[in-house]
Amino acid sequence: VSVTPADEGEDVLARWSDGLLYLGNVKRVDSVKQCCLVRFEDNSEFWVLRKDIHSFSSGGEELCCICDAPPLKEPLVNCLKCRHGYHPECHTPLIEPEVDPNSWICRQCVFAVATKRGGALKRGRFARLMQIMKVRLPYQLSSLDWDPQHLTNQQQCYCYCAGPGEWNLKMLQCGSCGQWFHEACTQCLTKPLLYGDRFYQFQCSVCTNGPETIQRLPMTxxxxxxxxxxxxxxxxxxxxxxxxxxxxxxxxxxxxxxxxxxxxxxxxxxxxxxxxxxxxxxxxxxxxxxxxxxxxxxxxxQVRAPPPLSSDQSPFIAEQPINITHRRRSETGAHQDLLIATLNAVCKLV
Missing domain, CATH: 1.10.10 (Arc Repressor Mutant, subunit A)
Structure with missing residues (x-):
């Protein structure tokens, strides 16, 4: 997944391991490790992978924000919210020729507005758009390098959003493809997840080619x-x-x-x-x-690990997965309203 590079001093949206986006400011850039030190609104600072940082600015010259190339035969399609431009074939899913370029909204902005704690929106325009977007992943699942227990991958790429994640912190594993999905990005939950709750039989939208399916597993x-x-x-x-x-x-x-x-x-x-x-x-x-x-x-x-499922080969895992961000950020309840307001403001300014 390619995104617009962020520069020092720039305001950005950084995707966290809970699947949500948070406002922050880039303090340092490490080009070798492809990550940035981001200061968030609560003055905490963490290193975030560059793939999980999304810039507001679209630059002077009109370039596709995915491949960084200029328009080809046809002009770029610009998102109504963030105003970033896309080649139709670079966006996931492909932008159909019959789409109205004056009202089209990109995947990034759909997820920014629709995701929330306890599960994403289930009704309304953004919920419907999100469902369409989720049928295709913006990355190749086969290219990820997993640990033996299929809990973490080296690329720190999970879910429909391609963001970071921690399998034991409010995530669901698809029974078909094995990928882990954030609670915040799913649209099938009736109740919020507890940390470590894996007592669900879940199938993602990619595997069903439509709405997710979920079934509660019996508990003792x-x-x-x-x-x-x-x-x-x-x-x-x-x-x-x-x-x-x-x-x-x-x-x-x-x-x-x-x-x-x-x-x-x-x-x-x-x-x-x-x-x-x-x-x-x-x-x-x-x-x-x-x-x-x-x-x-x-x-x-005895060991701080989630309760094992009967199908687990190694039920007890002493060490929790390590994220480049090192620890979970404090949850700020007002982040969603701030994010939507920021997106609207950017739309008006550009």
């Missing part, structure tokens, strides 16, 4: 205990949690959102004992406070 009490502990350990950055005040409280407050299948009919008064039995009977997964001379009501994971 052990799976539930493991998932809640893993999610809380990432959210709170702690290992041990109080059973009544934190684990059971979280499970009860989010009971409907957990989509537990047969377990969901369990009366509230019976949930506590079932969850406690699961924690105490699986020493290979869980450690209790009394084993480490702490309060017996505390529980933690």
């Amino acid at each position: 009490w052990v799976d539930l205990a493991h998932l809640v502990l893993y999610h809380l350990s990432l959210c709170c950055k702690r290992k041990y949690f109080d059973f009544d005040h934190e684990l059971m409280s979280f499970a009860n407050e989010n009971w409907e959102s957990l989509l537990l299948g047969t377990l969901s009919d369990t009366p509230r008064q019976d949930r506590c004992q079932n969850l406690l039995n699961a924690l105490n009977s699986h020493k290979d997964r869980f450690v209790s406070g009394k084993e480490i001379k702490k309060k017996k009501c505390l529980f933690g994971l």
Whole structure:
């Protein structure tokens, strides 16, 4: 995927490992490693791969923002939002000859507006445009170099957006092609994902050649205990949690959102004992406070890894995948409104 090169001091949109775009300013450029040091709105600074940085400026001479070449026989098609120009054959999917050049919106801007936490838009013009865009990937899946467990690739290229990602942080794996997709870019979820929740049978739009398909996989009490502990350990950055005040409280407050299948009919008064039995009977997964001379009501994971699926060859992975950005940026709730406003402002200025 080629994008307009970013220069030092330039305002850019940087795609993060959650699939969303964030506003930032380029502080340094490393041409050898093909990455930029970007300062974000909260004053945090991270190195971001150049492929995940998108510039507002389209330069003086009219060039295709994908291949950097001038117009061929026909003029470039300009995006209504960002005003960047494209050769029809350079854009994914191809820009059809009958498209109205005065109202056409590029893939980048469609994804910028449609993606959001909990899942992308399902209705409206941008939702429909996104569905059309998602049937083709903007990269060759066969060209990616994967690790043996097919969790990470060297190119840091995932999802429909070709952005970075971390498989254990709100991503779904397609059962057909094996690629990982951001929660923010999918349009099939009924409830937001928990960190490490892989209890889904998912097929991407590329493999279905249309809308995504998804089915919830059955979960046991052990799976539930493991998932809640893993999610809380990432959210709170702690290992041990109080059973009544934190684990059971979280499970009860989010009971409907957990989509537990047969377990969901369990009366509230019976949930506590079932969850406690699961924690105490699986020493290979869980450690209790009394084993480490702490309060017996505390529980933690033996290894901080997502709950394994029955099909996993190596269920426990001690080390989390490493991203060039090194750690996840803090979530800023207002980023979507800022992004849309910026795109609109750029459209008016150009």
